[in-house]
Amino acid sequence: MIQGFKDFITRGNVVDLAVGIVIGTAFAAVITAVVDGLLTPIIAMIFGERDLTQVMTFEINSAVFxxxxxxxxxxxxxxxxxxIYFFVVVPMNKMAERRKKGDEVVEEDGPTEVxxxxxIRDSLKK
Structure with a gap:
């Protein structure tokens, strides 16, 4: 049972997943900071509000929408x-394509099946 758990933990997929989650969380924090500190204020400025959460805020019977x-x-x-798509997925797909091209078996040009x-036909005729 313990050996099975060790095999599970040391399997590449689990380690890759853990690293991906940590990197993704850190990357999301950076993007969130850029959005909160730069992009959201620009959009809020267009609507004439202090921040985007105040845009189209109204109250009905003490309920705030x-x-x-x-x-x-x-x-x-x-x-x-x-x-994430442009900075992680697209570059990873390009790397995978390059690896795939390198792994392709190059077939030597030889006679075709025909x-x-x-x-064989000509040999049999002789």
Whole structure:
């Protein structure tokens, strides 16, 4: 049972997943800081508010509704997703393609199947 657990923990997939989560969390923190410190204030400035969460905020019967809060969450999600796609996924896919090209077996140019069959036919005729 303990050996099975050791095998599970030392398997490459688990270690890769753990590293990916840690790096992803750190990367998300950087992107969130850029969004909160730079992009969100620019968008809020366009709407004339202090921050994006205050955009389209209204109150009905002491209940506060904030469309800006939803917009802020969506903006952060889309920005983080775009950053991860362009800075992580696209480069990783390009690296995988390069590795795949390097691993491809190069076939030597030899006679085709039809040519081999023709040679056999000609040999049998002789």
């Amino acid at each position: 904030s469309i800006g809060l939803i917009l802020d969450a969506l903006f952060k999600f889309i920005t983080i997703a775009l950053a 040519e081999l069959l023709m040679e």
